[in-house]
Amino acid sequence: MLAVKLAFKNLIGAGLRTWLTAAVLSFAFVVTVFYNGLLDGWNLQARNDTQAWEIGGGQFWHPQYDRFDPFSLQDAHAGLSLEVQRLVEQKKLAPLLITQATAYSGGRMINVLLKGIDADQRILRLPTSCFKTDSVEIPAFIGRRMAAAMGLKPGDALLVRWRDQHGVFDAREVTIVQIFTANVPSIDNGQIWLALDRLQDMTGLHNQATLLVAATDHQTPIELSGWIFRPPSFLLKEFEEIIRSKKVGSSIIYGLLLAIALLAIFDTQVLSIFRRRREIGTYMAMGMTRSQVIGLFTLEGGAHSILALLLALVYGFPLLRWLALHGIGLPEVADAVGMTMGEKLIPVYSAGMVLFAVALVVVSTTLVSYLPARRIAGLKPTEALRGKVQ
Amino acid sequence: MIHFLLKGVLHDRHRSLLPLIVITLGVALTVLGHAWVNGVLGESFVMSAHFSTGHLKAMTRAYAEEQDQMPIDLALIGVKEIMDELAGIGEVDWAPRIRFGGLIDFPDESGSTRSQGPATGFAVDLLTPGSKEIDRFNLTSSILSGHIPTREEEALITYDFAEKFHIQPGDRFTFFGSTMEGSMAFGNFIVAGTVRFGAEALDHGAILIDLTAGQRMLGMPDAAGEILGFFNNNRYDQKEAQAIADSFNARRSGSTDEFAPLMVTMRDQEGMAQLFDYTHIISAILITAFVLAMSVVLWNTGLIGGLRRYGEFGVRLALGEEKSHIYRTLIYEALLIGLIGSVIGTVVGLALALYLQVVGLDMGDAMRASTMMMPSVIRTQVTATDFWIGFIPGLFSMTLGNALSGLGIYKRSTAHLFKELEA
Amino acid sequence: MSKIGLSMLALLIVPPLSAQNANEILARVDQNLSATNRVMESEMTIHGRRSSRTLTAKSYAEGTKKSFTEYLSPVAEKGTKMLKLEGRLWIYSPATDRIIQISGHLLRQSVMGSDLSYEDLMDDRKLSEIYRAELMGEEQIGERVAWVLELTAVVADAAYPKQKLWIDRERFVPLKQELYAKSGKQLKNVLFQDVKKIEGRWFPCAYVYKDLLKQGKGTEVKINRIAFDQPIPDYLFTKAALKQ
Structure with missing residues (x-):
């Protein structure tokens, strides 16, 4: 205990130098926590958004369905069994029917997917209640990106051509009644959302669906015969890997920051040992073993990390908290890369991540303090007392 | 004078070696950090450029x-x-x-x-x-x-x-x-x-x-x-790219042919502009963080460097040297050490950064399982800024630190400083 | 009674045009257009956004279920063959010496960039098998007087559930055709021209096919030579013939 007190006393006694070092260290710590928090927050937010808008608690796919192969849609649909219908009524499943179509607007022709979803569904945040209008014949909603790409606004009509289950051509005008804004590009680009029963009528696929979205708190059995369950982890795999690779890449950044701070501690330690040879000699003369003295100096250096953490608590805590409350604005950046990203990123600081950062700072600081202190082992007490260093 | 100081710096290892090492390391880290931030943030652009947009x-x-x-x-x-x-x-x-x-x-x-x-x-x-x-x-x-x-x-x-x-x-x-x-x-x-x-x-x-x-x-x-x-x-150099695109397009400005060639820059494509701006801000924040941290560290080094020499100052004062002269030489030396350290540090940092730009750092296992369209090798990106960015902490902060600790010369008595020599 | 009066009377006593009559007209049209077999040489001009090009081909058809087409020009297309058998389609390319089956969604692709899809070529049923006709009246098409028929599909898988067909009153050949989607939206338009009498039957030897939702000038088809009821060796309608 004496050693700890002594270490802090010595450290505080050094004044500005100590605080500068501690400041850099705390800075490295705060940046580490912030950056990881940011990525975790992004991950969580993207996960939440994707679940809220697209995948719910997972999806049951028709065995033929392949999300990257629009041609698979021709055969990827099946009737809803009574069991499924019961779950749909209990709002535990939301069936989705997907079909390929061509949309014509302003002289342009683009391939689109028509997605049918129940107007009464509660599982996804999509504005499905807007289908309940009598003012237009085929109400549809689209995402912001699609609207921008096609130059459409609410009230606009566009011609859509598709083929029913027998291959019969059909073409009609659908009216955009609403444009939704979601952070999930995969429900937006090249897609037109219609009421499920309407799309079933249009395609002749009555009571059929391509996939079923499960409620987030779904209590449904994972086994639904004829459907393959795809959990969120499957559907979000690629995104989670983006985050992971970002973490790896950015770890070098705060690694370097930490290295800079550790350099300061190393420097301080070397100076301390140089300037305090007599003190070291005295400790030894008083009966402290070399390793005790090394311990004392290591502790003193390592205590920087404690000061740094305290400092971080003083300015970093309110700062990080503020950022977590207010988020970081990201004006429409995500559209460019087609990634799920909110307009605001809200950092999330998990206990595990913070503890890891704390451990990282404390351990590395202590290690760096120990390295120069090892030189003490080579000191002869008599010479140290006289202020000599070998 | 400079010659004399240089001699001192080169011969007195106590005075110069450790600060020099610290500055060199610090500057090298700053340069490397800067190039790394550019490299990592540029990574998504590299992939986009290579696979679809080009520069x-x-x-x-x-x-x-x-x-x-x-x-x-x-x-x-x-x-x-x-x-x-x-x-x-x-x-x-x-x-x-x-x-x-x-x-x-x-x-x-x-x-x-x-x-x-x-x-x-x-x-x-x-x-x-x-x-x-x-x-x-x-x-x-x-x-x-x-x-x-x-x-x-x-x-x-x-x-x-x-x-x-x-x-x-x-x-x-x-x-x-x-x-x-x-x-x-x-x-x-x-x-x-x-x-x-x-x-x-x-x-x-x-x-x-x-x-x-x-x-x-x-x-x-x-x-x-x-x-x-x-x-x-x-x-990617936006100005250069824009200039090339503009001159290419200007040669066809009169044409109404929908099949006439059109050149666009990377920034013009698929909403890249916003991503560019965003990356720019993030990069600026990270770089500032780096330089700031390094400045504080080297300021500290300067302080330590000054403190280390209190004993020597005592002797010099005893020998009759003016306090202001000692202070001035301290600053000059600091500048000199800072300069040498910054130059070496920049060279070392650039060499490392260039090496990592060419060879890259294999993030290997951490990335292998990833199915991302990202190479497992991450590269730095060396820019013109890397040539001077290290001098901010290396030269200015170091000198500032020395200047601050050197103020002790005025505060303490000759005897006190002399005593530090014995310490 | 004068001749004029007689014909006036004739006009009066002509029974109102009935649905049955309309279906009879359609059957007559089918009779004119289809044959036990036929051999023809045709050219197809496709207007692209950039340029137009013309392909020539020789085709053999037996009934409505079997057909074999060989492209003769241009050079890039020469030797490319298509075989249609019982609802299946194969394409042979001499450059790769491969026979590729066209199935599923591929059938819905455009043939050689034209306004026709493979499927348009594939639907080999007679009009009277797919549609029930109703006579809507008469109209003048160019110099010809035509019946206007409205066709409604009686099968579930007709690509176009509704058609409007203008049939030459005397020759029982189509002069104009409009293809409609289920919703009633018009999708395509075909104009038949150059009606000639060949081997005792009237046959349109040129037509212009236009996808109304697509930009462009449409696709023109011209039949240069056509012969009916020719002996066609059976082996022609086998996959082996593709490689020869």
């Missing part, structure tokens, strides 16, 4: 409108002429490419259709010796089996695609699609190898063939969907 891209005006539909019927004609025109412009490597869609048909033993699947195709220059396209597609490390095509009739197909259709290197397939004119396009290929780019949508079904083979198959002699331009130093 510059020329295509017809009509093609530009419908790019995502891969409309080869709207491709550029007269590529050779355009390439000749481009050859003289800037330090840019120009690469014609064709992106196309079609059907891959795998035959059974009798040559009849065994299975088929839709595919996205890339026709890029794989065969010309020294072609940089192989690196741009990161083929050397993304290849999972077989080899990079060495003949026109060889093709790479994505791993997932190969798995789905039970295809191995050496197997044959036929491409069926449309030519530029709209006729049926056919091409027989041998699978040279399988690759995984890391983007699910692409890995699902893509083939990569040589440009010449693609041109022949798609009825596009002397035509290409797009011509991508890449700065030779592999670094």
Whole structure:
């Protein structure tokens, strides 16, 4: 205990130098926590958004369905069994029917997917209640990106051509009644959302669906015969890997920051040992073993990390908290890369991540303090007392 | 005077060695950090540039409108002429490419259709010796089996695609699609190898063939969907890119032909601008953090450097040297040490950064399992800023630290300082 | 009674045009257009956004279920063959020496960039098998007087559930055709021209096919030579013939 007190006393006694070092260290710590928090927050937010808008608690796919192969849609649909219908009524499943179509607007022709979803569904945040209008014949909603790409606004009509289950051509005008804004590009680009029963009528696929979205708190059995369950982890795999690779890449950044701070501690330690040879000699003369003295100096250096953490608590805590409350604005950046990203990123600081950062700072600081202190082992007490260093 | 100080700095190891090491290290870390931030943040751009946007891209005006539909019927004609025109412009490597869609048909033993699947195709220059396209597609490390095509009739197909259709290197397939004119396009290929780019949508079904083979198959002699331009130093320079694009487009400003070539910069494409700006801000924040942290550390080093020499100052005062003179020499020395340290540090940092730019840092296992369209090797990006950024902490902070601790000379008595000598 | 009066009377006593009559007209049209077999040489001009090109082909058809087409020009297309057998389609390319089956979604693609899809070529049923006709009246098409028929599909898988057909009153050949989607939206338009009498039957030897939702000038088809009821060797309608 004496050693700890002594270490802090010595450290505080050094004044500005100590605080500068501690400041850099705390800075490295705060940046580490912030950056990881940011990525975790992004991950969580993207996960939440994707679940809220697209995948719910997972999806049951028709065995033929392949999300990257629009041609698979021709055969990827099946009737809803009574069991499924019961779950749909209990709002535990939301069936989705997907079909390929061509949309014509302003002289342009683009391939689109028509997605049918129940107007009464509660599982996804999509504005499905807007289908309940009598003012237009085929109400549809689209995402912001699609609207921008096609130059459409609410009230606009566009011609859509598709083929029913027998291959019969059909073409009609659908009216955009609403444009939704979601952070999930995969429900937006090249897609037109219609009421499920309407799309079933249009395609002749009555009571059929391509996939079923499960409620987030779904209590449904994972086994639904004829459907393959795809959990969120499957559907979000690629995104989670983006985050992971970002973490790896950015770890070098705060690694370097930490290295800079550790350099300061190393420097301080070397100076301390140089300037305090007599003190070291005295400790030894008083009966402290070399390793005790090394311990004392290591502790003193390592205590920087404690000061740094305290400092971080003083300015970093309110700062990080503020950022977590207010988020970081990201004006429409995500559209460019087609990634799920909110307009605001809200950092999330998990206990595990913070503890890891704390451990990282404390351990590395202590290690760096120990390295120069090892030189003490080579000191002869008599010479140290006289202020000599070998 | 400088000569004298330099001698002191060089001969008195106590005075200079440790601060010099610290400054060198610190400056090197700053430079490296800066290049790293640029590299990591630029990574997503590198992938976008290599796979789709280029640093510059020329295509017809009509093609530009419908790019995502891969409309080869709207491709550029007269590529050779355009390439000749481009050859003289800037330090840019120009690469014609064709992106196309079609059907891959795998035959059974009798040559009849065994299975088929839709595919996205890339026709890029794989065969010309020294072609940089192989690196741009990161083929050397993304290849999972077989080899990079060495003949026109060889093709790479994505791993997932190969798995789905039970295809191995050496197997044959036929491409069926449309030519530029709209006729049926056919091409027989041998699978040279399988690759995984890391983007699910692409890995699902893509083939990569040589440009010449693609041109022949798609009825596009002397035509290409797009011509991508890449700065030779592999670094996107907005001003330069804009200038090249502007002058290229100015030569055709009078034309109303929808098939006249149009050049766009990377920033102009697919909402890249916002991403650029965002990255710029993040990078500025990180760089400031670096420089700030390093400045504080080197300030500290300066302080320590001054403190270390209190004893010496005592002796010098005792010998009758003016306090202000001692202080001045302290500052000069600090400047000198800072300068030497910054120069060495910058050189070391640049060398490391350049090494990591060329060789890259293999994040290996951490990235291997990843299916991202990102190479497992992360590279730094050296910019002009790297040449001076280290001097801020190295020179100014160090000197500031020394100046602050040197104030002690005025505060303490000669005797007190002299005593520190004994300490 | 004068001649004029007689014809006036004739007009008066002509029974109102009935549905049955309309279906009879359709059957007559089918009779004119289809044959046990036929051999023809045709050219197809496709207007692209950039350029136009013309393909020539020789085709053999037996009934409505079997057909074999070989492209003769241009050079790029020469030797390309198509075989349609019982609802299946194969394409042979001499350059790759491969036979590729066109199935599923591929059938819905455009043939050689034209306004026709493979499926348009595939639907080989007679009009009277797919549609029930109703006579809507008469109209002048150019110099010809035509009946206007409205066709409604009686099968579930007709690509176009509704058609409007203008039939030459005297020759029982179509002069104009409009193809409609289920919703009633018009999708395509075909104009028949150059009606000639060949081997005792009237046959339109040129037509213009236009996809109304697509930009462009449409696709023109011209039949240069046509012969009916020719001996066609059976082996022609086999996959082996594709490679020869």
